[in-house]
Amino acid sequence: MARCLKLLAIVVTCLFGLSQGKLQVGFYKKSCPNVEAIVRGVVREAVVADENNAPVLMRLNFHDCFVEGCDGSILIDNGLETDERRAFGHQGVRGFDVIEKAKAQLEAACPGIVSCADIVAMAARDAVLLVPAHTIGTTACFFMNQRLYNFPAPGGSDPSINPNFLQELKTTCPQNGDVNVRLPMDQGSEHTFDTQILENIKAGFAVLQSDASLYQDESTKRIVDSYTGLLSPFFGPSFQADFAAAMVKMGRIGVLTGSKGRIRRVCSSFN
Template sequence: MVLSFILLLITTYFLGFSQSQLQVGFYDSTCPNAEAVVAAIVRDAAASNPNTAPVLLRLHFHDCFVEGCEGSILIDNGLETDERQAFGHQGVGGFDIIERAKSQLEAECPGTVSCADIVALAARDAVVVAKGPFYEVETGRRDGMVSNVTLADDMPDVGDSVMSLKAKFFKKGLNEKDLVVLSAAHTIGTAACFFMGQRLYSFTPAGGSDPSINPVLLPELKSTCPEKGDVGVRLPIDRGSAETFDIQILQNIRSGFAVLQSDASLYQDQATRSVVVDSYFVPFGPSFEADFASAMVRMGRIGVHTGSQGTIRRTCAAFN
């Protein structure tokens, strides 16, 4: 019993020490232009492709929810065992933008800035490009040395129940508010009809369409995603405000206009419903933008490698 207690103290100490390595301005002395370089590349990419912002935001989420925010999703050995080949990572992109930033940073500050930090910074800059809040990003992550497709088996999925989503978030040290505000990242971006088929045509248990879909929205969804149509066709996730980071996505969830089943499920659970309704749609309620920023910072701490852990990759798609 005494030994177990001592081991717990040691583990707690080193976990706290590891997390203390993350700090705002980690590269101020070693690579002072690091954040400016990433921001400029994100702005340039977004100027030529309006889908850049949601893609980079999603990339950060998918990286953190597997082995932690350590860049494992970036590895591309051309093998089916690479993590990025996981079913749950379908449609994830932005790899070329991260590699572009890495290449420039390697030219300026060789072996200094991790790919994991570039992903986190690019996600913040993507939010800003979409007219969302600026927030300070803690940096000091190092890159992971494992990339395995089987490790991504438990990614949150658009077909998950709210209880399953909550369990997956709790497992990463996040709470119901984090689930709601991070799901609200769907305020920008699109989804493929591939993810809509079950909700529109074979919703369990009775079949047919999900009864929680507003009757005004249902024909819109079915016209874009017919039952025998092209599953690759994409539709805006945030009806009426798909290119601007704002609170409209939460209003849509309240009104039955959620496009994704996982978003709609947030209104079917007392704890997450109270966040959606009570927190943001009452006079003098908290700031959605501030809560989103805080949740992004907390997510960015999941499973990080710092100090002597991990490595700094020379290129993001390959181990050194």
């Protein structure tokens, strides 16, 4: 609980106490004073209905920002395979309905004022505040097949997986089984914000190959070790603080300001 409260304070400080360049905290204070309450209410309702919506909204923000900046482009749905949201790297990304619900309420209160990109950012922030547990979330067996059964060639498995854990993963995600079955990414601590996922990576219990690879490169291995050493809680860097700072930094990538963007009436389509 103490860790959660500490993270909450850090995130609030980062997200409410900073501005840079043309980015401004409280930008909608006069033009749409209820924007914060409206978005928070929609997110709270979604998280109460399904706590997995918290990491879902955080992931949506991540995927939007890391493709040409935080512009809400991942929300566009033209029904085409070329839509950004249907790109292979975005498979499993969800939360679009939550953003659209918030947008509809905002359009009723403040038509043509609040951008879809800002709604995505606020929703991710509120998800953090409501469920301060970033090491939570699930993945699908679809993303496990190659690592379990074709690594690096057909019939092989990733040797970095702990042998006992490998059998557990294969039981959950059998070959030619249902690829939509979901499993927690942070084994043993899927509902708590802590460094357990880093301990899992070190011990061969990483669910995703991308996580496991963090301990296979010397530069990233040192970073993992810096958070998990015996004295790290006392003298090492703060995983909570660094995560919150990274979220804020990510949220500044390629943000469109002034006349560079447009306010959509519906986030899934252009006006």
